[in-house]
Amino acid sequence: MDKHLVEVKNLRTYFYTASGISKAVDGVSFTVDEGETLGIVGESGCGKSVMSASIMRLLASKAGKIVDGTVHFNGADVRALNENQLREFRGKDVAMIFQDPMTTLDPVFKIGDQMVEAIQAHENITKEEARRISAEALGKVGIPDPEKRLNSYPFELSGGMCQRVAIAMVLCGKPKLIIADEPTTALDVTMQAQILKLMKQLQTESHTAIMLITHNLGVVWEMCDRVMVMYAGRVVEQAAVKELYSNPMHPYTWGLMDSMPALNDTPKEPMSTIEGMPPDLRLVGKGCNFRDRCKYAQPQCAEVVPEPVDLGNGHCVACLLQTREHRLEREGGKRHG
Amino acid sequence: MNTTNTAASERAISSEALFKREEKANSLWRKFCRNRAAVVGLIIVAFMVFIAVFSPLVAQQSPNELDLPNRLLPPLSPGHLFGTDEFGRDLFARIIYGSRTSIIIAAGASVVGCLLGLVVGLVAGYAGGAVDSVLMRIVDGMFAFPSILLSIVLVTVLGNGALNVILALGISSLPKFARVVRGQVTILKNEEYCNAERVLGASHLRLVIRHILPNAMSPIIVYFTLNIASAILSEAGLSFLGLGIIAPTPSWGNILRAGNSFLGTAPHVAFLPGAFILLAVLGFNLTGDGIRDALDPKMKR
Amino acid sequence: MLRLVWKRLLQLIPTMLIVVSITFVITRVIPGDPVSVLAGPEADPQVIAELQASLGLDKSIPEQFVMYVSDICRGDFGTSLNYNEPVFSLILDRIPKTLLITFTGLIIALVGGIVLGTVSALRQNSIIDHLCTFFALLGASMPVFWIAIMSIFVFSVQLGLLPVMGMGSLDQGIGDVASHMLLPCLCLALAPMATFTRTTRSSMLDTINNDYIRALRARGVKERRIIWKHAFKNALPPIISILGVQLGISFSGAIMTENIFSWPGMGTLISTAINTRDYALVQGAILTLAVVNVVISLLMDILYMLIQPKVKI
Numbered sequence: 001m002d003k004h005l006v007e008v009k010n011l012r013t014y015f016y017t018a019s020g021i022s023k024a025v026d027g028v029s030f031t032v033d034e035g036e037t038l039g040i041v042g043e044s045g046c047g048k049s050v051m052s053a054s055i056m057r058l059l060a061s062k063a064g065k066i067v068d069g070t071v072h073f074n075g076a077d078v079r080a081l082n083e084n085q086l087r088e089f090r091g092k093d094v095a096m097i098f099q100d101p102m103t104t105l106d107p108v109f110k111i112g113d114q115m116v117e118a119i120q121a122h123e124n125i126t127k128e129e130a131r132r133i134s135a136e137a138l139g140k141v142g143i144p145d146p147e148k149r150l151n152s153y154p155f156e157l158s159g160g161m162c163q164r165v166a167i168a169m170v171l172c173g174k175p176k177l178i179i180a181d182e183p184t185t186a187l188d189v190t191m192q193a194q195i196l197k198l199m200k201q202l203q204t205e206s207h208t209a210i211m212l213i214t215h216n217l218g219v220v221w222e223m224c225d226r227v228m229v230m231y232a233g234r235v236v237e238q239a240a241v242k243e244l245y246s247n248p249m250h251p252y253t254w255g256l257m258d259s260m261p262a263l264n265d266t267p268k269e270p271m272s273t274i275e276g277m278p279p280d281l282r283l284v285g286k287g288c289n290f291r292d293r294c295k296y297a298q299p300q301c302a303e304v305v306p307e308p309v310d311l312g313n314g315h316c317v318a319c320l321l322q323t324r325e326h327r328l329e330r331e332g333g334k335r336h337g
Numbered sequence: 338m339n340t341t342n343t344a345a346s347e348r349a350i351s352s353e354a355l356f357k358r359e360e361k362a363n364s365l366w367r368k369f370c371r372n373r374a375a376v377v378g379l380i381i382v383a384f385m386v387f388i389a390v391f392s393p394l395v396a397q398q399s400p401n402e403l404d405l406p407n408r409l410l411p412p413l414s415p416g417h418l419f420g421t422d423e424f425g426r427d428l429f430a431r432i433i434y435g436s437r438t439s440i441i442i443a444a445g446a447s448v449v450g451c452l453l454g455l456v457v458g459l460v461a462g463y464a465g466g467a468v469d470s471v472l473m474r475i476v477d478g479m480f481a482f483p484s485i486l487l488s489i490v491l492v493t494v495l496g497n498g499a500l501n502v503i504l505a506l507g508i509s510s511l512p513k514f515a516r517v518v519r520g521q522v523t524i525l526k527n528e529e530y531c532n533a534e535r536v537l538g539a540s541h542l543r544l545v546i547r548h549i550l551p552n553a554m555s556p557i558i559v560y561f562t563l564n565i566a567s568a569i570l571s572e573a574g575l576s577f578l579g580l581g582i583i584a585p586t587p588s589w590g591n592i593l594r595a596g597n598s599f600l601g602t603a604p605h606v607a608f609l610p611g612a613f614i615l616l617a618v619l620g621f622n623l624t625g626d627g628i629r630d631a632l633d634p635k636m637k638r
Numbered sequence: 639m640l641r642l643v644w645k646r647l648l649q650l651i652p653t654m655l656i657v658v659s660i661t662f663v664i665t666r667v668i669p670g671d672p673v674s675v676l677a678g679p680e681a682d683p684q685v686i687a688e689l690q691a692s693l694g695l696d697k698s699i700p701e702q703f704v705m706y707v708s709d710i711c712r713g714d715f716g717t718s719l720n721y722n723e724p725v726f727s728l729i730l731d732r733i734p735k736t737l738l739i740t741f742t743g744l745i746i747a748l749v750g751g752i753v754l755g756t757v758s759a760l761r762q763n764s765i766i767d768h769l770c771t772f773f774a775l776l777g778a779s780m781p782v783f784w785i786a787i788m789s790i791f792v793f794s795v796q797l798g799l800l801p802v803m804g805m806g807s808l809d810q811g812i813g814d815v816a817s818h819m820l821l822p823c824l825c826l827a828l829a830p831m832a833t834f835t836r837t838t839r840s841s842m843l844d845t846i847n848n849d850y851i852r853a854l855r856a857r858g859v860k861e862r863r864i865i866w867k868h869a870f871k872n873a874l875p876p877i878i879s880i881l882g883v884q885l886g887i888s889f890s891g892a893i894m895t896e897n898i899f900s901w902p903g904m905g906t907l908i909s910t911a912i913n914t915r916d917y918a919l920v921q922g923a924i925l926t927l928a929v930v931n932v933v934i935s936l937l938m939d940i941l942y943m944l945i946q947p948k949v950k951i
Contacts, residue, residue: 058852083861091858104853108871118857169857374775477649478656481928483889486908490924493912494667570781574894577783578909597787597898604791611784618779 004031004210005177006055013047013054020282024050024064026233029308032177037203038212039224039241041217041256045278047233048213049099052179056090057081057231074176095175099182101162103156110166112150119172137168138264141198160191164198171202177209184219196223204265217260221245226314229253232279232289235308239315247316251294254330288320296321296328368631375627381620382392388433389440396430409603422606423595432610435587439617442502442582443568449507450568451561454514461515462522463545473519479512488571492580502581506568517560521553528552555632562625566618573614589614643940653932661925662706665917666699699810704715715922720783720914725922728907733926736896736903739819740888741849743826747884750827751834752870752877758835759842760865771777777832782891786898803900822899826891829883837880841873848872878942889927 013025025047032038037333040048054066057078073093080292081089090096098104101185106114115134116127123130128204131150138146141164150328154162163183180199184192200223204211212223220241227244229237229252230330237250248254255274275295288294291301300320321328369375372464388395398416404425412420412428419428461472479487491505526549534544569589573582576590577597584591589610596607678704690696697705709715715725758770793800800821806814845851846869898907904923911919 053852056856058855087858087860089858094851096856098849098853098856100849103849104870106850106854106868109868117859117863121857121859166853173857269776338720474649474652475656477653477760478660479641480886481653481657481932482660482924483886483893483927483931485893486891486924486927489893489912490664490920491909493920494664573781574783577894578897580912593781593784593787600787600791601795604795607784607787607791611781611788614781615779616783619775621778622775 004072005034005036005074006030006032006211007070007072008055009070009072011051011054011063011071012067013050013059015064016065017063017282022281023233023284024281025054026284027069028230028233028235029069029234030238032209032211034176034209035203035207036226037212037224039220039227040211040230041215041220041227043215043229043278043316045281046230046231047281049181051230052096052181052211052213056094056096057086057180058090058096058318065299089123091118091173091175093175094177094179095170095173097163097166097170097178097180100186101159101166102154102186104166105162107154109153110150111152111154111157115131115150115165115169115172118169122173133172134168137171138165140202141165141168142194143168143288146206160195163187163191163195167202172207174206175208177211177244178203179211179213181213182215183212184216185214192219199223217256231254231279232284233281234289235316235318236290237315237317238308240313242314243313247315249311249315249322249328250290250319251296251321251328252290255293288318341583363364365631369627372580372627372630374623375630378433378623378625378627381616382624383441385617385620386434388549392433392437396429396433398427398430400426400430401585402426409599409606411603412605412609419609420603422592423599423603428592428606431587431592432589432613435524435589435592435610436613436617437589438499438582438586438588439569439572442499442506442572442588443565445503446506446510446568446572447502447564450510450564451514451557453507453511453516454516455557457511457515458518458520459545459550461521462519463526463541463549465523469519472515476512476515479509484509484567484575485510485571488575489578489580492575497581497583499582499586502572502575505575506571509571510564510568513564514557514560517556518553521556522549525549525552556629559625559629559632562621562628566621566625569614569618569621642943646936646939650932650936654929657925657932658707658710659703661921661928662703664924665706665921712923715925716918718916718919720910720911720916720919725919728919729904729922729926732902732904732907732923733930735901735906736889737827737930738881739822739896739901739903740885740892742819743891744830744881744885744888746823746827747830747834747888748877748881751831752838754831754863755835755838756842756870758839759846760844767839770839773814774832774835774839777828777835780828780832782825782829783898785893786821786895789821789825790898795876805901818899818901822895824899826888829891830888833880833884833887834877837877838873841876842869845869845873852948859890874945875942878938878945881941882938885934885938886931889931896937 006029006188011025011028012023015022015024028047028051030038042048050059052063053064055071055078057066057201059065066079073089078089103113112134115137116130119125119130119133120127125133135146135150138149143149143161143164149157149165154165157165178199183199184195187195197211198218202208210223212219214220224241227239227241228235229244229250231252237244237248237253238302239247244253245257248257252274258272259274261271274293279289279292287302287304288297288306291297294301298321304320306318306320308318309323310316311322318330369379374613404421406425407414407417407421408423408425410417410421410425412418412419417427417429419432422428422431457472457476461469461476482490487509488505491508492502495501495505522545526544531544531548534548539547545600572581572588573590573593576583576588579594579595582588582591584595592610593607596603596605596610599606674805687696695702713726715729718725718728721728722806754773758767761767801818804818804880807820808815846865851864851869854868855861893905893908895901896903897909900906904927908920908923910916911923
């Protein structure tokens with residue numbers, strides 16, 4: 001049996017708020033292998049970011065708690081790590097790239113100092129040595145004049161530059177997994193492509209696994225080996241990228257794909273959208289979370305929580321209407337891939 | 338797994354119920370009541386106002402009746418719950434009647450300060466330009482004096498007595514109010530709805546009274562409540578220095594002043610009025626904070 | 639950066655002018671005409687007129703104001719009737735003693751408040767947090783003169799641990815002065831410490847929920863370093879920005895506490911002056927305190943500008 005780098009089973013993270021329990025992550029299971037890129041797609045608020053924070057045990061708010069499930073990294077139980085082990089785990093084993101590069105660097109310290117600090121957190125080397133490594137890493141991510149940049153404050157750099165700095169910082173730790181939480185959303189379009197290219201290039205060099213969280217299906221197509229679609233705290237579909245694009249199965253995935261504009265669309269024709277709003281995460285529980293927006297919904301969808309079913313080739317779908325015996329006929333829709 | 342089960346029981350509520358629950362939770366009074374500290378504060382304030390208004394009912398004895406043979410009796414002596422002071426006067430009665438002096442002066446001073454501050458702040462903020470600069474420099478100048486110093490000087494100029502103390506403390510708190518009001522007005526006068534009113538030809542007075550003032554009210558109410566707390570402290574301080582309310586009229590400050598001389602033999606004469614000051618100030622502070630948090634949790638400073 | 643400092647310095651001029659005007663007005667309206675005090679109740683009009691001329695009181699009000707300002711600029715605050723000494727030298731002797739306890743108190747308050755506020759923010763909603771919040775509430779509501787009296791009662795009258803009167807003497811070693819300073823400084827520190835605790839707590843809470851703090855954790859940086867280096871430096875500006883106001887409050891507190899502990903500073907000087915109707919001394923003292931307050935607030939403002947790298951251009 002081959003070992004997975006990351007193995008998440010039945011993870012549940014709930015937020016305890018004054019007006020009810022918000023089930024941000026509600027029974028998510030998946031794996032990531034070494035060197036693999038897993039895309040995680042879904043609209044805002046579907047639990048993507050909370051899930052990645054749960055894996056890192058970095059839940060920002062004290063109201064948020066992992067209530068159930070296991071997370072294994074390289075065979076080790078992440079939920080059982082003590083504070084020191086956790087510190088070693090973060091940055092050295094798993095590194096994170098956040099959405100807004102301007103806010104992920106401490107505004108009042110110089111970039112060099114922050115990089116040196118990140119390196120010295122894991123390696124017992126001198127400041128000069130750490131600075132040399134930092135400058136090297138900055139050069140690698142395409143920052144001109146790295147030596148000089150070490151003395152810059154974050155606000156003196158553009159968003160794209162800051163994201164490069166963040167990536168350079170991640171590189172210094174030589175992690176086995178990088179969790180990138182919408183790393184390009186806050187950047188302008190040309191910068192997005194550059195950053196993604198950079199990540200891809202660095203991944204091939206160091207054989208790092210990446211979990212790429214995004215709401216952009218195009219990015220997934222470019223970057224990922226496998227993709228996982230999340231909706232309201234649950235995984236609704238999981239497959240290899242090519243398989244998913246050529247043969248999407250979950251009604252929500254269909255909606256997602258239809259609402260993606262393509263160049264060969266008829267100009268000026270209104271874009272297709274998914275009607276309605278995602279459910280309030282304090283109210284979900286019974287039945288399929290997507291049923292209110294799903295035009296195929298049946299009475300049983302309100303009763304039974306759909307379990308993911310493997311329909312072959314690792315293509316898992318969590319929909320009561322999509323089973324091995326019975327397939328749902330897709331109405332309309334465009335073709336991609 | 339236990340938590341998951343409780344989570345499951347939560348799912349029964351509908352979204353309308355949730356909406357109603359939120360709406361209810363967001364009403365001002367509800368928000369205030371959910372803040373336990375604020376409720377405690379309000380209860381203290383209510384208690385203080387009660388003993389101030391109904392002093393003759395609360396205290397059976399006269400605060401000024403001398404009884405020299407029974408001077409400096411300890412608390413819980415027969416007939417004297419809080420004991421007696423250096424002239425044998427009932428300390429309980431003096432403290433209860435003292436609350437009257439303290440609360441009236443503090444509230445009066447806050448009203449004076451608030452009104453003066455409103456005028457200065459409204460004029461400065463609304464007029465802007467040179468008027469604003471001149472008025473605000475004067476306010477800065479007043480701010481330069483440590484507040485108790487300003488009160489001391491004003492009382493020295495005006496003389497003792499309740500009315501003069503009210504005036505002195507009121508004027509000392511003017512700069513605080515003026516700054517808050519001005520800040521609000523400068524923001525509000527550039528709001529869209531004010532511009533709209535102006536386009537419709539509203540007069541300056543109408544604009545200020547009908548539109549700017551009501552919207553500037555919430556921070557003013559908060560500052561007013563908090564100012565009562567600091568005015569209680571200032572009045573007590575002045576009277577303690579022998580400048581504010583002069584004995585025999587009881588005030589928490591001058592009872593404390595008298596008690597200071599008998600610390601070795603009768604510490605309760607100094608302790609008890611101070612404890613009442615602390616309680617009253619705490620009450621007004623908690624209430625003020627509670628109102629502020631209920632109005633806008635982001636307004637915290 | 640320098641331009642901002644200059645702008646701030648220029649603002650000082652009108653403020654100072656207002657301060658001087660206020661004290662000038664006070665001296666004109668204060669009851670007890672200095673001439674009749676000097677000349678005695680039954681002086682003949684001739685003497686009174688001469689005295690008025692010598693004090694410049696026969697001139698017009700604007701002329702008197704100009705004289706007043708030029709006197710002050712030359713350090714001539716008049717002569718104290720009670721001490722029969724120049725007011726300026728009396729003040730020069732007293733002001734360092736007041737600054738000594740206010741600054742010591744303020745430093746104790748700042749350090750204590752930052753520690754309590756940070757601990758409170760890190761353990762939000764824990765028992766420690768509630769205790770700190772309660773302390774902050776109590777401290778802000780405490781009458782400083784009452785806590786001073788009560789601390790005298792406990793530490794000096796009951797326990798006999800600490801001296802209460804005066805400031806001791808340096809001849810008997812620094813310990814003597816320090817033991818005299820302890821209670822006044824602690825009493826003075828209480829109210830500002832409460833405010834610093836509250837401010838630190840809310841500023842820290844704002845800071846530690848920022849993305850860069852999460853990012854630092856994600857990089858495996860030690861928690862202690864994250865809090866005391868990164869979060870602290872980011873949370874500092876609001877704390878520094880209230881330093882100036884707290885200084886004013888400390889001066890107010892000093893005036894009260896000095897009287898209770900017989901500390902020979904400006905507070906005792908002012909109340910003695912008021913009680914003896916020594917008005918030259920009163921106005922000289924309040925003017926000095928106001929000026930010191932303004933100047934130190936200005937320095938704090940400049941400090942505030944310096945610690946924010948975003949303003950540094």
